[in-house]
Amino acid sequence: MSKISLIIEREYLTRVQKKSFILMTILSPIIMVILVFAPIWLAQLSSDETRQITIIDQTGLYDGIYQDSEEYRFSYTQGTLSPAEMRADDSQPYAYVIIKNNLLDDPNGMTIYSQKQITNSCESMIKSKMEEFLKNEKLLSYNIPNIKQIIDESDVNLSIDTIRLEEDGAETQTSSELVMIIGMAMTLIIYMFLMLYGGQVMSSVMQEKTNRIVEVMVSSVKPFELMVGKIISIGLVGLTQLGIWILFIAGILLSVGAFFSVGGAPDAASIENMTAVAGSINGVDTAQLAGSEAGIAQEIQRLIGSIDITQLLVCFVLFFIGGYILYASLFAAIGSAVDNESDTQQFMVPITFIIIFALYAGIFSAENPDGPLAMWCSMIPFTSPIVMMVRIPFGVTTWELVLSMIILYGSAIGLAWVAGRIYRVGILMYGKKPSYKEMLKWIRYKA
């Protein structure tokens, strides 16, 4: 036993002290943040350029219904312009909108010309603005008294609360979007960790074999001890990294919380800025949001509070450990059987296939967390760590959780045993790439 702990100690310390580990641990969250926010930022960049749209209104009915925004600038003219003239036009607006007839009488009376294909968002903006205007026009034409006031009042802004009925009778306010985001994040993290650290187990086993250090090692310790020591130490490295990230995120959340509660009053201006940015991202009316700014922080806190973070973390760690043992054993067996990186392909393909299937199953389970796909895949040990993590934020019954975990741990331990049998023979075999059949034979060899 003390030999395993020696192996774990050495493997763990050398890995944690590696520059690449420290860099990865610090840089990954930063890269993640950049990956999430870069597209949003880029999308904003492109919209900074304002697009010129010329409205040629031959009816004169629709003057001024489009108003200049950050993205679009409108100019109105009357008269006619043939396509040839448009082409020759020096000012080159982004698009021409030609209105030939009264649109209430002739719905096809509007045409958009442009030199480049206009964006979908631009077209729908033009369309929806006009439709709204026409709807109001139509209503006004019925000559109902106070119609203007009625229309204004009918402009309702909805905000739906979703409430989950807990088994203990409590009502928890939830946000299905938040739950889904958390589930997906968990799934991706667990997928990433399984691939990353499983892969590390494999390359480390292979390195020991090609280094020939392994023969010296197994003359001091049992091959199984060596394998288990390696799997445990690399798993601990993974958990260390995860722990650091959780502290990281907790730190950020806490400091953001402190910022909202302490700096709330004096920093109202900056909050207004932030909400303005947030508003423009979502295309929501900024002024409306600004009014409820004080509630936002509370809202976020309450929604996060609605998810049982402790349960989530405990389950995450347990499923991670189970899934990791399962896959790491497979990877260790493969690493022991081959002599070089290129020979691993043959064995990696089926594993990659399964793990990617699990990822997709996880993603689709987010749509229907209690459907048969989600249900079955959260019981099959090769997919359950990934799929279960999607389902947990939506709420999973306890018996399902327990059953899934028992199956996972049972098969993980079984597989570790089988992998140990292959490992013990494989590490001392050089030269030939073994076939599956041979590897099955190794399992039956006497120790």
Added chain:
Amino acid sequence: MYYLEANHIVKQYATHRALDNVTIKVPQNCIYGLLGPNGAGKTTLIRIINQITGPDEGEVLINGRPLHPSDVEHIGYLPEERGLYKKMKVGEQILYLAQLKGLSRNDAKESMKYWLGKFDIKGWEKKKIEELSKGMQQKIQFITTVMHNPKLLIFDEPFSGFDPVNANLLKQEILEMRDKGATIIFSTHNMGSVEELCDEISLINRSHVVLQGEINSIREQHKKHLFKIEVQQGSLASNELYEILETKERHSGHTYTLRKRDGQMSNNDLINLLTQQCQLTGFEEILPTMNEIFIETVGESALEEKNNTSQSPKNYE
């Protein structure tokens, strides 16, 4: 008293029997040579003694009792294919492997100091293995093998990769350890060093022991009744009792290589016979070298094997 006995060992791989009823008995405090061509089964036997793999049949006794897992702490093993963790520092590497052999960290440090001093490489603890030359890595590997002062040492081709100076240094170390009471199993193809170092040998060929015993008696058994004769006056010619195979002129006489025709005739009789014909100044029996015995024995069985339908042996060694 035998320190190590491996009795009737059988090891079967899928299609290939690596060891077939192999028995070796290694006396305490002796250097035991394990010889044989590539793929004969030497490494398999060594791995069984090291408990890296188990025999299908037979038993291994150490000090008269069956091998126990904790016995690895009394065995030092230098495999033919050397290997160390390349990125690890020399000191850490030595301490780690010594601790895995059951030494406490402090004892390991103590022992490391001694051995680094002995090989004149003090102050190397902080260097990484990959920064060292191959010969230096071999030294470190040797140190890791003997660090825990094992009672049984197993060396598989220990001299490969060493220059003559360091090979000699190593030889001295091996002899010194024997003198201090260690039992040593020594596997090699270098027959010169076998004659020089080994007390007893086993020659394994195609999974079987084909020759076994004390080195001197083996050479005695395989003698071809050849003699180196130096004479000052007179000359010798072949007759019914002996034949002259080679004659060399010296400034004052001849040197002959002579073969007795009758193995039963004693050397004294031969000397008597010779002194009647010439002035004898030198008489020496030429014993076969281990190299010759090796080639002869392995060659013979290879021939036998050829007569039987030849199987394709797999390289499990």
